[in-house]
Amino acid sequence: MTNRKPIAVTTGEPAGIGPEVSVRAAWSTTEPVLLIGDRGMLLETARRLGLAPELPGNVRIHHVPLRELSVPGRLSRANAPYVIETLAEAHRLVTAGEAGAVATAPVQKSILIEGGYRFTGHTEFFAEAAGVGRVVMMLVSSPKCDALKVALATTHLPLREVPDAVTQESLTEVITILRRGLVEGYGIDHPVIAVAGLNPHAGENGHMGREEIEVIEPVLARMADSDSTLVGPLPADTIFVPGKMERWDAVLCMYHDQGLPVLKHVGFAEGVNVTLGLPYVRTSADHGTALDIAGRGVADARSMAAALELAHTLQKNRDARMA
Template identity: 40%
Template structure:
């Protein structure tokens, strides 16, 4: 039997509990992989009651989750109570969310889980509690660090329609410009190619690298970063044998015909990558972190405080994240 997936609680006041409960209810219909939820069983039971869902929730060890998944939603306690009401984070929220992430990483590292799947967090809530990372991606890299090195995490948004990677991630546009370099583009692309080969069965991944400026700089008249940063990176990657082209104007990269010419679009900053995929595949897109020594996926949406506890939350992206995590766990490591 495959190892169960470790599913974090996410922000307890958000829709993470809602979509977890809804996903488990569809386990037979969709033949979902076994997973367990890391968090406070009492808070999950309260949410189930509020949603009017008759669900058996059972506390247990990770190793037992697969045996009971068909009959009960397995919960592995983290020792942190979560008292927040739907839509209203409180003082327990940050500690509960972070403990869940830490335990999920510990479980997959120790071999108790096959992959980590994370429910959405509220970064502003974590920041108030002293969280010092821009987001999930960077925190997971720290948790995966060894005495020798900290891995470079690469955030890929994947769907059957489109896969995108932002070279700079959770930073302001001003900071993205400061961080962008040929070296960062090259190391990001290497990690993407390794991940696509190992986990997505693409023997020779095709990459399209976007420009930074409008019309890819218009031969320097709208900016020179394409000439000084992006084009040199593309040249280096080609010399290493990668199938890569660019800099490509970002405004012509994402129509249907263009998408058929590459397996992943490498973009220069967060919104340049995420706007097209969230427009084309909002409910089926999955956030995948490449470059870590374990598999991590996540729904591609936020905490949605405004609909938490109302029954309106759609579990489609979480279901896609669970399925993709199980699929990736069956492949050889990147």
């Protein structure tokens, strides 16, 4: 076991595959892990999966009790407070210095909303908890440092709201956070970032929309400096073409479904969600709760294991840079 602080792992919606993939991932690594969730449920999950009945030496459990017994595949509003408490505890532990970073298993947004919580996603939850005005969602295809990295200028918005949300101010903040995340987390001293346009063909010189001319181009021109290279705005349908994609350290897309289908095609099994702009590292498995297979012992834990691996790597790199 290393001397590094453990990764605080929120084990997700108890009726989904979160507990299963969290336990599998924790048991498969030698790095320190702090599982946050109901102790009895997590140990029973390990037993059902045929894992060692005792906790491995690198794994501890921070007990948060279920509100009612959870049945795989069956959502319960009664356990919505439990899920929120696991997230709040992760934030508390990492800000108190008892954990080095946070990795999250999937939650079910719908049942949290039905349980009375204003919940739009992990990203927004941790931003609010940390008192951060803006964070950036970045998806990576694997925990390897040379993996495809796709960041988003906007996150969970209806498509009709996206153009109004992409402003010069917001785009400047997003690029600033993305550049800093690539430098601090990945050790890329001069990142090259490809920026997608909002409209087809990046607006076709204003014939298919003027956001590129009036918003994106002025920001890229103003932020041009020696710290990074910003390329764009580029048409989203060619920004990922082999031969071009290898030139970029990251791609910045304007909205959720502009970039994530490509990312998930390239690396769905080991994809990881990273939240940039928080005062600590936060990663997440890049999949949902999979209620249809919960409790059957067949869930693929590679994305969760990748989230743990990447959390340790990013935290180590950040610590080394700040030392």
